[in-house]
Amino acid sequence: MSSTDVTHHAADDQGHDHDHDEHGPAPGLMRWVTTTNHKDIGTLYLWFSLVMFFIGGAMALVIRAELFQPGIQIVDPMFFNSMTTMHAIVMIFGVVMPAFVGLANWMIPMMIGAPDMALPRLNNWSFWIMPFAFTIMLSTLFMDSGGPAGGWTLYPPLVLQMGDSFAYVIFAIHFLGISSVMGSINIVATIFNMRAPGMTFMKMPMFVWTWLITAYLLIATIPVFAGAVTMLLTDRFFGTSFFSAAGGGDPVMFQHIFWFFGHPEVYILILPAFGIVSSIIPTFARKPLFGYDSMVYATASIAFLSFIVWAHHMFTTGMPLAGELFFMFSTMMISVPTGVKVFNWVATMWRGSMTFETPMLFAIGFVIMFTVGGLSGLMLAITPADIQYHDTYFVVAHFHYVLVPGAVYSLMAATYYWLPKWTGNMYDETLGKWHFWISTVFVNVLFFPMHFVGLAGMPRRIPDYSLQFADWNMIATIGAFGFGFSQLMFVYIIVKCVRGGEKATSEVWEGARGLEWTVASPAPYHTFETAPVLDAGTVTR
Amino acid sequence: MIEVQDETGTTTRLIVTANRSMSWKANMYLAASLGIICMGVAIAMATYGLWMVIPFAGLEIVFIVGCLYCTLKRLSRQEVITVNNEAITVEWGYNTPDVTVNLPRRWSRLSYRCKDSVFEVGELSVSAHGKSYCLGGCLNRQEKKALYGELQTALGK
Numbered sequence: 001m002s003s004t005d006v007t008h009h010a011a012d013d014q015g016h017d018h019d020h021d022e023h024g025p026a027p028g029l030m031r032w033v034t035t036t037n038h039k040d041i042g043t044l045y046l047w048f049s050l051v052m053f054f055i056g057g058a059m060a061l062v063i064r065a066e067l068f069q070p071g072i073q074i075v076d077p078m079f080f081n082s083m084t085t086m087h088a089i090v091m092i093f094g095v096v097m098p099a100f101v102g103l104a105n106w107m108i109p110m111m112i113g114a115p116d117m118a119l120p121r122l123n124n125w126s127f128w129i130m131p132f133a134f135t136i137m138l139s140t141l142f143m144d145s146g147g148p149a150g151g152w153t154l155y156p157p158l159v160l161q162m163g164d165s166f167a168y169v170i171f172a173i174h175f176l177g178i179s180s181v182m183g184s185i186n187i188v189a190t191i192f193n194m195r196a197p198g199m200t201f202m203k204m205p206m207f208v209w210t211w212l213i214t215a216y217l218l219i220a221t222i223p224v225f226a227g228a229v230t231m232l233l234t235d236r237f238f239g240t241s242f243f244s245a246a247g248g249g250d251p252v253m254f255q256h257i258f259w260f261f262g263h264p265e266v267y268i269l270i271l272p273a274f275g276i277v278s279s280i281i282p283t284f285a286r287k288p289l290f291g292y293d294s295m296v297y298a299t300a301s302i303a304f305l306s307f308i309v310w311a312h313h314m315f316t317t318g319m320p321l322a323g324e325l326f327f328m329f330s331t332m333m334i335s336v337p338t339g340v341k342v343f344n345w346v347a348t349m350w351r352g353s354m355t356f357e358t359p360m361l362f363a364i365g366f367v368i369m370f371t372v373g374g375l376s377g378l379m380l381a382i383t384p385a386d387i388q389y390h391d392t393y394f395v396v397a398h399f400h401y402v403l404v405p406g407a408v409y410s411l412m413a414a415t416y417y418w419l420p421k422w423t424g425n426m427y428d429e430t431l432g433k434w435h436f437w438i439s440t441v442f443v444n445v446l447f448f449p450m451h452f453v454g455l456a457g458m459p460r461r462i463p464d465y466s467l468q469f470a471d472w473n474m475i476a477t478i479g480a481f482g483f484g485f486s487q488l489m490f491v492y493i494i495v496k497c498v499r500g501g502e503k504a505t506s507e508v509w510e511g512a513r514g515l516e517w518t519v520a521s522p523a524p525y526h527t528f529e530t531a532p533v534l535d536a537g538t539v540t541r
Numbered sequence: 542m543i544e545v546q547d548e549t550g551t552t553t554r555l556i557v558t559a560n561r562s563m564s565w566k567a568n569m570y571l572a573a574s575l576g577i578i579c580m581g582v583a584i585a586m587a588t589y590g591l592w593m594v595i596p597f598a599g600l601e602i603v604f605i606v607g608c609l610y611c612t613l614k615r616l617s618r619q620e621v622i623t624v625n626n627e628a629i630t631v632e633w634g635y636n637t638p639d640v641t642v643n644l645p646r647r648w649s650r651l652s653y654r655c656k657d658s659v660f661e662v663g664e665l666s667v668s669a670h671g672k673s674y675c676l677g678g679c680l681n682r683q684e685k686k687a688l689y690g691e692l693q694t695a696l697g698k
Contacts, residue, residue, distance in 0.1 A: 118612040185605055189612045192571055195562035197542075220578050223601050224586060227594030234593070242591065249590075257591055260582075530662045530681035531560035 025525060033128070036120035037525060038105045043422070044127050045102025046415075049095045050491070052134065053408075056090035057484050059083045064446075064480035067473050070465050080463040081149035082141060088152035092269065093176050094134055096403065099411045100272040101126075101183050104211050107418065108187065110516040110523065111205045111540075113196025113532045118189035126182035133175035140165035151461060153258055154229065156243040156251050160236050170233045177222045184215035184222075191215075196515070198534030202296070205514050205541045206289065209296050210275030213303045217264045217271075220307075225261040228254060252317050259310035267306045269403060271299060273370075273410030274341055277363045279514070280417050281345050284360035285352025286511035291344040292541060298337035298344075305334045315383050316390045324383045331381035335374065342371055357509075358432030362413030365405060365440055373401030376451065391461075394454025400447045405440070412439075412490065419497055420504035424522030427497040435493060438486040446479030514540050543680070543688050553695035557620040557688065559679035561613070568609050576602045622676065624695040629667060631674060644669040651696065653689040655682065665689055 025031045025040065032044060062083045066074050075083070105123065109116055117123045141147040145163020148154075159166070191212050195204070204212075231242040232254070241247020243254045274295075282289045289295065311319060311327040319327075345367050354360070376398040380386050389395060412435075420426050449472035454460075458469045465473065504521040515534075519527050534540060542561075546554040563571070583598035614635060621638070623630040629649050632638035648669045655663025665676045665685050677688045 118615075119608055122608065181601060181604070185608045188571070188575075188605075189608055192563045192568070193561055193609075193612050193616060197560055197562075199562070216575075216578070219575055219601065219605070220582060223579060223597035224582060224594050226597040227583075227586065227591060230597070231591065231593050242593075253589065253591065256589075257586065257594075260586075530679060530684075533681060533683055 034124070036116070036124050038109050038116045038120070038123065039422075039523065039525065041117075041123050041127050042102045042104075042106030045098045045105060048127075048131060049099035049102060049411075050494075052090055052094035052098070053487070055138070056087050056095055057487065059087035059090065061480060061484050063087065064477040066463050067465070068477040069474065070467055070470050072464060075463070077463045078146055078149055081151075081461065082147040084461050085148045085151055086138070086141065089137065089148075090134075091403070092152065092265070094130075096269050096407050096411070097180065098130060100211075100214075100269075101180075103207075103272065103276070103411075103414055103418075104183075104187055106422065107516060108190060108208055108211060109194070110519065110527055111208050111514055112191065112194065112199050113515050113528045113534070114190060114194035115526065115529045115531075117186050118194055119186045122182050123186055126179045126186065129175050129179040129182075133172040133179065136168050136175075137172040140168050143168075153255075153262065154232065155258070156232060156235065156254050159232060160244075166236060167233065170229050173229050174226060177226050180218050181222050184218040187211055187215045188219070196528070196531040196534055199540060202293065203534065203540045205275070206278035206292070206295055206299075207272065207275035210271045210278075210299055213299050214268050214271045217268050217303055217306065221261040221264045221268075224257060228257045228261065252314070255314045255317060256311065259313045260307070263310045263313065264303070264306040266399075266402075267302060269407050270370075271302065273366065273407045274299060276410045276414045276417075277345060277366050278341075280359050280363040280413055281348050281367075282513070283417075283509050283511040284357060284363075285349045285354050287348055287352045288513075289344065289541065290347035290350075291340070294340055295344055298340040301337040302334060305330060305337070309334065312381055312386065315386045328381055328383045332378065335378055338374055342367060342374075353511075357416075358427070358429060358436055359413045359417035361433065361436040362409050362416065365436065366409045366413065369401055369405030369409070369440075369443070373398055373403075373406055376401065389454065391459055392454040393450040393458045393460055396460050397447050397450035397454055400450070404447065405443050409439075412436075415490075415494065417509075418516075419494065420508045421516060421521050421523055423498050423501075424504055424520075425497050425501035426504050426508075427493050427501065431489060431493050431496075435486065435489045438489070439483060442479045442482035442486060444479070446476050446483050449473075449476045449479075543677075543684060543691065545691055552623065552625040553691075555622040555624075555688065555691055555695070557622065557677050557680065559616055559618065561616040565613055568613055572602075572606050572609050575605050618679075620676065620678070622692070624692070629696075631667070631676065642674055644674075646696070649696075651689070651692055653685065655685075667692075 025037070026034065032040065035041060035044075062075060063080065066072075066080055105117065108114075143163065143165045145165055147165055148159070148162060148169045150159040150162060162169075191204070191208060231240070234240040235242055235244055235249070241249040243249045243251045245251060278289055278295060309327060309331045311323060312331045315324060315327070356364075376394065380389055380395065380398055416427060416432055453469045453472045456469065458465055506520050507517050508521060509517075515528075515532060516523070518532075542558050544556040544558075546556070579598040579602055580595075583594040586592075586594040617635055619634065621632040623632075624646070626646065628646050629644045631642045631644075633640045644667060650668050651666075652668070653663060653665045662680070662682045663685050665688060666673045667676055668674070676692075677685050680688060
């Protein structure tokens with residue numbers, strides 16, 4: 001053979017596929033529409049959830065403004081009910097979940113040494129479905145019949161009495177479910193197939209572990225929710241009677257099916273937060289995470305138990321004594337692996353060389369206040385007590401302590417922790433600390449009094465209340481506005497950091513460990529295009 | 542990953558694949574485990590009359606299998622380099638080659654260049670008659686060096 005001979009068997013070139021942008025971001029706005037880069041998509045998710053945080057927060061302020069004093073003050077009761085319903089849907093599906101998916105997009109490939117997510121185009125779709133779905137969902141507020149007002153739990157028969165917006169809401173929920181499933185499958189495929197050589201399962205950072213387990217929860221529960229809302233739809237429009245007693249159906253059955261999805265959903269909202277806190281505390285305590293293995297098993301145990309506790313949300317609907325006992329004890333059992341986690345975080349800090357930068361402050365705030373929410377959850381697990389607390393503000397206080405100083409604080413901690421890696425600039429530490437302390441004061445002013453009015457019997461989802469609850473409600477409303485407006489500081493700090501600031505090093509934090517800290521700050525558009533090799537001594541968690 | 546097959550003593554075959562942390566078989570078990578969880582839940586629901594969960598669970602399982610298949614297929618792309626007395630043959634493809642390049646062995650030149658930076662993986666190429674082809678595009682720095690060594694050994698025979 002005397003010359004080079006090239007044969008093209010198919011319309012493809014040498015060994016490269018073009019599923020991700022080859023040379024860097026495309027110019028202009030279309031970059032964000034067409035991108036398949038995991039960092040771009042992570043950024044989109046995070047900005048989207050921040051915008052939704054303010055939309056959902058504005059709804060919360062409407063609720064609190066109405067509750068500032070007893071009597072109907074500002075909005076009519078129907079709109080108030082729409083606000084409570086939409087506030088929950090926006091905060092759960094539009095803020096906390098997308099923010100965690102955004103963090104997963106940004107961080108998981110870098111943490112496991114993968115060049116991108118396993119299915120980059122699917123990743124783009126999973127994001128862009130969400131603004132579409134939320135546009136439909138929020139637009140129902142402007143319909144003649146108003147938005148959904150039966151609570152985010154969509155219980156029949158009340159929800160079947162909704163106006164024209166019902167079908168739109170179900171449609172939007174389906175799309176949000178599709179987005180979640182696509183994101184989860186992508187995460188599972190990425191973690192299983194694209195780990196760098198040497199990155200064994202027990203070397204994966206806790207954030208990756210918690211997300212893997214969360215993805216399993218989503219995959220297992222989303223079809224149940226999709227089926228449930230579709231049955232509501234057919235009950236309303238196609239004459240079926242799944243949940244209609246008049247036709248031989250059972251409305252309580254919907255509560256079972258909803259909470260079979262809904263309770264794991266609660267853990268979907270908190271497990272990634274555990275992963276974030278498990279990354280941050282070792283960094284600022286300058287010690288490895290205490291009891292890594294037990295953390296992994298505790299996370300898996302919590303996920304398993306989350307499937308067998310659902311009926312603790314519905315003790316008052318009536319169930320056999322054996323059922324009440326089973327769900328009470330299984331719920332209490334969750335406190336064991338959760339306690340393991342709290343113990344391990346505290347043990348990690350014990351005698352550590354601690355410093356208190358903003359991410360650490362938010363992480364410690366998370367540990368303390370999430371535990372407050374966990375303890376009130378234990379109270380609610382006790383069946384006879386729950387029958388008294390059910391549908392009171394005590395429940396509102398409980399889940400807000402878990403979700404705001406719990407999940408939302410973990411998101412803020414994560415943002416401060418990884419922001420220098422994303423932008424290449426350090427954020428303003430002084431402002432960050434102010435943000436933490438102002439938020440922490442107001443979040444407790446907002447939610448702690450709810451325990452008192454709840455124990456005194458104030459019902460939730462009611463725009464009016466008895467005079468004896470007036471003082472604590474006034475205080476809670478002051479806390480709400482204080483907390484809400486203090487979040488403008490958060491936006492300011494982020495924007496200031498994106499625009500410039502002291503340059504961050506690759507490692508950023510002295511005690512940081514893991515592959516994401518080995519790449520430059522800001523992280524290059526493409527990282528780990530060829531897999532790094534980890535030997536036995538490489539610290540990845 | 543590099544797999545070396547010394548076939549006859551005069552012919553060496555090197556199979557280069559991208560990093561893949563789980564095998565096809567293990568992925569099948571993964572899909573099966575997810576399928577059992579989803580369908581188990583759906584069937585349990587159906588026994589209480591809530592059969593409408595089944596189609597959604599079924600669709601999800603199909604989607605999971607499809608996604609895992611696409612992921613594995615993308616990660617299964619191979620570069621097969623065959624060195625014999627006459628030629629160096631490089632093939633790129635999945636199960637069958639998409640592109641094949643034949644270079645005369647005696648006119649071919651192997652080169653490896655790498656900047657002194659931890660972020661550089663280096664460039665390994667083979668060239669002949671003014672045309673150059675990159676090899677081991679999916680490999681990291683250590684693996685590329687190893688491939689360079691293997692090719693030098695094969696060409697030295």
